[in-house]
Amino acid sequence: MSNWTRRDILKAAGATGAAMLAPHLARGAAQPASGGKKPNIIFILADDYGIPGMACYGGIYKTPNLDALAAGGIRFEYGYAAPLCAPTRALCMFGRYGFRTGVRDNGTGAKATPQTEVCIAKVLKQAGYATAVAGKWRQLSHFTTREDGAAWGFDEFMIWGVGNKSTTDDRYWNPNYNHNGKSTTDAKGKYGPDLLHEFVVDFIRRHRNTPFFIYYPMPLIHGPILPTPDSDKNAPREQLYADNIAYMDKLVGKLVSALDEMKLRENTLIVFIGDNGSVGQHTINGRPVDGAKGSMKEGGSRVPLIANWPGTTPAGVVNTDFIGCADFFPTFAELAGAQLPEGVKIDGQSFAAPLKGQKANYRDYIFILLGNQWYVRDRKWKLNQSGQLFDMSDAPHGEKLVPVEGQSAEAAAARKRLQAILDEINPGTAAVDAARAQKRLERKAENKAKADSPKTGKRAAKKAAGK
Numbered sequence: 001m002s003n004w005t006r007r008d009i010l011k012a013a014g015a016t017g018a019a020m021l022a023p024h025l026a027r028g029a030a031q032p033a034s035g036g037k038k039p040n041i042i043f044i045l046a047d048d049y050g051i052p053g054m055a056c057y058g059g060i061y062k063t064p065n066l067d068a069l070a071a072g073g074i075r076f077e078y079g080y081a082a083p084l085c086a087p088t089r090a091l092c093m094f095g096r097y098g099f100r101t102g103v104r105d106n107g108t109g110a111k112a113t114p115q116t117e118v119c120i121a122k123v124l125k126q127a128g129y130a131t132a133v134a135g136k137w138r139q140l141s142h143f144t145t146r147e148d149g150a151a152w153g154f155d156e157f158m159i160w161g162v163g164n165k166s167t168t169d170d171r172y173w174n175p176n177y178n179h180n181g182k183s184t185t186d187a188k189g190k191y192g193p194d195l196l197h198e199f200v201v202d203f204i205r206r207h208r209n210t211p212f213f214i215y216y217p218m219p220l221i222h223g224p225i226l227p228t229p230d231s232d233k234n235a236p237r238e239q240l241y242a243d244n245i246a247y248m249d250k251l252v253g254k255l256v257s258a259l260d261e262m263k264l265r266e267n268t269l270i271v272f273i274g275d276n277g278s279v280g281q282h283t284i285n286g287r288p289v290d291g292a293k294g295s296m297k298e299g300g301s302r303v304p305l306i307a308n309w310p311g312t313t314p315a316g317v318v319n320t321d322f323i324g325c326a327d328f329f330p331t332f333a334e335l336a337g338a339q340l341p342e343g344v345k346i347d348g349q350s351f352a353a354p355l356k357g358q359k360a361n362y363r364d365y366i367f368i369l370l371g372n373q374w375y376v377r378d379r380k381w382k383l384n385q386s387g388q389l390f391d392m393s394d395a396p397h398g399e400k401l402v403p404v405e406g407q408s409a410e411a412a413a414a415r416k417r418l419q420a421i422l423d424e425i426n427p428g429t430a431a432v433d434a435a436r437a438q439k440r441l442e443r444k445a446e447n448k449a450k451a452d453s454p455k456t457g458k459r460a461a462k463k464a465a466g467k
């Protein structure tokens with residue numbers, strides 16, 4: 001269920017002139033979503049940045065540029081990531097739950113390979129997009145050379161954290177990045193986030209006449225919390241933390257200005273989200289948030305999510321649908337008029353409709369998984385893998401365990417309803433879904449048949465795979 005207010009809907013209709021209540025486009029729609037022209041898509045993923053980090057969510061930090069993006073677009077009140085980096089990054093890139101990709105926790109990112117998963121960049125590439133990634137690929141893997149980039153679907157890249165022998169510290173000062181397969185050896189004295197910004201703007205400038213997709217997983221504001229170029233070097237840690245947020249916000253503002261200068265703003269969708277909850281204890285509207293990075297509480301996963309596409313996304317809307325990181329894959333594919341990969345179970349649901357000022361019916365829950373823990377949460381209730389039910393009325397400030405004994409009729413009904421959703425998702429046993437297993441079988445058989453006979457390989461492979 002969508003939870004737009006009537007005011008939101010009227011506002012959206014006024015802003016876009018779009019017909020409301022338009023039917024949700026079918027999966028794999030072959031036409032681009034906006035006026036026949038494919039939108040540029042810039043997908044910014046901030047690191048360790050939960051809702052308490054952004055002013056417009058009630059946080060104490062100053063984020064004027066992000067707040068302006070929210071005011072000029074849609075602020076999603078219920079945006080969710082996994083509680084840690086790796087599973088979120090896999091959800092974003094592949095649109096599939098962690099129990100399918102194998103990326104359930106940090107340290108399991110290598111389970112996803114270009115052979116086992118289809119990356120959103122590849123889908124958009126096939127729809128005619130120029131594609132790039134700028135920032136942290138760490139926690140995912142298999143990315144060192146240009147060929148690796150192409151296997152994922154990226155034409156160009158400047159990445160940190162894999163394939164260039166980087167340490168955990170060199171994401172910021174004197175950065176060691178992998179730029180299209182080569183180490184950035186000339187970056188002494190440079191600040192990494194600035195290099196990434198320059199790479200992104202240069203890529204846009206060179207591809208301004210074709211649709212482009214930029215995945216921009218910023219290193220900010222993950223630790224180590226170091227001085228930024230704007231910091232007082234002797235500032236205390238709490239000030240440096242605020243400085244890191246301010247610098248990330250400033251870079252987003254600089255990116256928007258660059259798009260304005262190139263007159264690309266109206267055909268460019270910017271999506272901004274955090275990859276997990278904030279680190280440490282923080283507040284929203286003066287009240288402490290319950291849970292932080294790594295936690296299965298609300299504060300572990302609830303993250304800022306903003307979408308801004310002037311002239312298409314309605315301005316100033318606060319949307320209350322449950323949007324998760326698996327949803328970007330089908331959303332971007334739909335906006336690009338790209339076909340979804342065949343035979344691959346995509347768990348995400350497209351939210352292209354509200355991006356275009358239209359109403360659509362969404363699932364009324366979010367599913368979160370980390371390692372061997374998971375839960376499903378709806379408006380008021382949350383049920384986890386152990387059958388524990390929580391009243392979420394006070395989330396993100398608190399969640400109340402509701403014992404079976406003495407539970408209300410409403411709680412009993414919620415328990416039953418959420419358990420049915422979990423049973424359908426089936427995270428406990430569906431470790432590898434059938435389509436993926438079938439593909440692997442086919443590939444294996446095809447390779448074997450190719451080795452036997454190059455001419456008849458494909459037919460023989462299908463036969464061997466039992467098709």
Ligand SMILES: [Ca+2]
Nearest residue numbers: 047048085275
């Ligand atoms: Ca993170």
